[in-house]
Amino acid sequence: MRCPTAVLLLLAGALLAGPPLAAGEAPGAMAVRTNGDVTILADRIEQVGADNLLVATGNVEVTRGTTRLLADRVEMNRETGDVVAQGRVIFYDGDDQLTGERVEYNVRTGTGVVYRGRIRVAPSYRIAGERLERMGGSVYRVRRGIFTTCDDDESPAWSFRFGEATADLDDLIYGTNASFWAKDVPLIPFFPFFAAAIRRERQTGFLPPVFGTSGRRGFFIEVPFFWAISDSQDATLGLDYFERRGAGGSADYRYILSERARGSVGGFWVHEGMQDGADRGWGQLRHDWQIAPGLQFRADLNGVSDDGVFRLYQDSLQQRAAQRAESNVSLTRTLQNWNLVGRVFAYQDLTTSSPVELQRLPEVSIQGVQQPLPGLPGVLYQIDASAAHFYRELGSDGTRADLRPRLSRPIPLAGYATVTPFAGARVTAYDRTVTSTGFSHGVFIEHTDDRERVRQLAEFGSDLETRATRVWELGGAGGLDALQHSIEPRVRYIRVLGSNLFSLPIWDERIDHVPEADWLEYSITNRLRGRTVSGEGTEAVRQDLARFTVAHAYDIGRARWGNLAGDLTVQPTKMLRFRGDMSYNVEHGAFQAGTTDVEVTLPFVTASVGTRFDRRTPFVPDWVEIPGTYNSGLPIPEQSNVNFLQGAISSEVVRNLVLRASTNFDARTGTFVETRFGADIKFQCWALVVEYINRSPEFAGKTADNEFRFSLNLLGVGGVLTTRVGASDSGPRLK
DSSP states (O other): OOOOHHHHHHHHHHHHHSOOOOSSOOSSOEEEEOTTSOEEEESEEEEETTTTEEEEEEEEEEEETTEEEEEEEEEEETTTOEEEEEEEEEEEETTEEEEEEEEEEETTTOOEEEEEEEEEETTTEEEEEEEEEEEETTEEEEEEEEEEOOSOSSSOSEEEEEEEEEEETTSEEEEEEEEEEETTEEEEEEEEEEEEESSOSOOOEEOOOEEEEETTTEEEEEEEEEEEEETTEEEEEEEEEETTTEEEEEEEEEEEEETTEEEEEEEEEEEETTTTOEEEEEEEEEEEEEEETTEEEEEEEEEESSTTHHHHHOOSHHHHTOOEEEEEEEEEEEOSSEEEEEEEEEEEESSOSSOOOOEEEEEEEEEEOOEEOTTSTTOEEEEEEEEEEEEOSSSOOEEEEEEEEEEEOOEEETTTEEEEEEEEEEEEEESOEEEEEEEETTEEEEEEESOOEEEEEEEEEEEEEEOEEEEEEOTTGGGEEEEEEEEEEEEEEEEEEEEOOSSOOOSOHHHHOOOOEEEEEEEEEEEEEEEEOOOTTOOOOEEEEEEEEEEEEEETTTTEEOOEEEEEEEEEETTEEEEEEEEEETTTTEEEEEEEEEEEEOSSEEEEEEEEEEOSOSOOOTTOSSGGGOOOOSOOOSSOSEEEEEEEEEEEEETTEEEEEEEEEETTTTEEEEEEEEEEEEOSSEEEEEEEEEEOHHHHTSSOOOEEEEEEEETTTEEEEESSSOSOSSOOOOO
16 A cells, blocks of 8 residues: 655655665655656665665656656666666556567656557557667657557557658658558568658658559559648649550649638649550649638639540549530629629530630629619619620630619518519620521531621519418427428519510520510419427527429410429438429420439438439520520420439448449430449448449440449558548648
């Protein structure tokens, strides 16, 4: 049993102030405090000879600052501070724990050696070696060692083994003559250098190479390198080799200049030496700069070497199916009631080799919100204006200016409804007049001359809307305190008259193609909202449970019924969400478009199914408020331009296994465009993600491009083995 604190302090004072102890033993627990702020606590302490050698045995504890040494036996030289510990040695360096057979340590310099030692670094890092030399602080030099984050000390599930390494327990470990092991099997027998971050998400270092196979690229290998340049910038570099294509690389540089400015520069390049020797790839640049409150600059530049490079080297279906590579540079000034935008917009069309891209170099626009008109109480005005210069090599180009002012006056009807008459005008000026149209290089183009043309439009009409609401008290049924049902009818009439509507270049259909209109549109919306039960000290949550809109229209000018349109959203709980919309042509008795999305989230499975069907004409005039109601009067195509099915499911089959599957089916051609099967295998210190991708030959480029890929994620080390280049998702940060 240890002595009370007062007794220990008296004994320590006697040892420090009194004459040296003669050789012999002191009965019971003892404590000694040296003049170096070192405290020794043990069952037995003795001083040997006249050279100030202390020998402590039995539950020895040596403490200095945040370091603490536990052992069965400790020898300490009080003059030099040298300590030799043996027998169940445990050394605590702050939150880190080190064990070994023998420790030689100097309490004054903080340096020493641990033989056959192991270090446990919070929260999950493990370092072991035949010899661990503490260089000071939290830095160790390790000889013939092992690094892992697994709990198994004898044969971990994965480990890096190395000849020599330097470990900074607050930063990283890096070493030479390394290998990567799974249990007792060397998966990668040798690589000259390795580095892994400790307690940091971003750290410079090579990552082990990655292997895979692809139907069109053959066997491939990727060697990634992550460079943590500073806290505010980093880069990911990669070397790539494709058996059937050639060699190349990738780069992605990320930076933060200030709290208001950040961006990235990246790209991919490959020299197809195994094909025709072509150089292919893509590049991108993104920059966001909040210059001042309400003033923002943005740049998003993208370029590709050819139309098919995405389809061959990108991964996701969305990227592989991209029809454009767009570049946009903009400067935006936001005021209370106005938004001013100046931009330059250009793109590469990936669907044709003909130079038909219509670039906006530049475009300036002003958008205003509805605001009171000075001098006329209750009257609101809104002005939109734009000017753009269009350029392209094949087809019409030129300059256009557009001005569109509008006035409106909401009038309440005894609190039961609101009627809002409106009137406006539109003037659009062109420096070109279309003289003829035709085909060139298989592309429909317009032929123009230099005659100026001004289109004039006048629009007027009225909106009528009302709302009826009722609330039911539920008293906690289904977790809801109350349920609100609202019915919102709305009627809109608009008349559009104009002159000089023909021989105009069509650069943007929403602006350039505005036909005259005598249009009546009406809809009714039902909403269900719930208010949750709130406990004491908490606020109730209001949530939208369901919304259902039905709309129809009548084209008075053409004496033609519009389409019947519907939109339904249902989300009674977080486990189920449904959204769907449709457009039904009552004139021909046929569906023209429909979309559905269902998402189910359960504790053990997550699934989603979506459909896309559309055989409408792509053009909808801007005076149509609900696009699904517009009926162009043209015959309905027998075959839709879009008929797609998407589905995905993910299930946690057992605690350590998640299975995934997704598919994209084109019903027009009866083709599974892309189907993916994957498995996530998760354990204490590692996770393996395996994925097989089956792509349709028609979509992949007339050749099957089935692919197998894997990603091995090691706990605490980041994605060191992956088939996609990139070692860190955290990105740079501003300090």
